[in-house]
Amino acid sequence: MADEPMRIEDAVNETCPWSGKPIAADSLTRYAGAVVGFCNPGCRDKFASAIGHFEAALAERRLASSMGGTAE
Secondary structure, eight states: OTTSOOOGGGBSOSBOTTTOSBOOTTSEEEETTEEEEOSSHHHHHHHHHHHHHHHHHHHHHHHHHHTTOOOO
16 A cells, blocks of 8 residues: 555545645655645655654653653
C-alpha cells in the first residue's frame, strides 16, 4: 500500500487542516494508513514535521515508562 501512488480522490479530507483551503494532488501524504491531503506541499511538510515531533515525544515517554521514570 505504501508503494501505491496516492490519489486525491482517496484522501480522507477535502480541505487542508491547516488553511481550510481545498486539497491539492501534489500535497498528499499517508498517515495511519490513510491518504491525507493539504492545500500545498508546505502545509503537508508542516504536518510531517509536527507528527515527527509528537512521535519522538511519545517514544521518549514510552522509554521512560519502561525504565520506571517519567519524561518531562
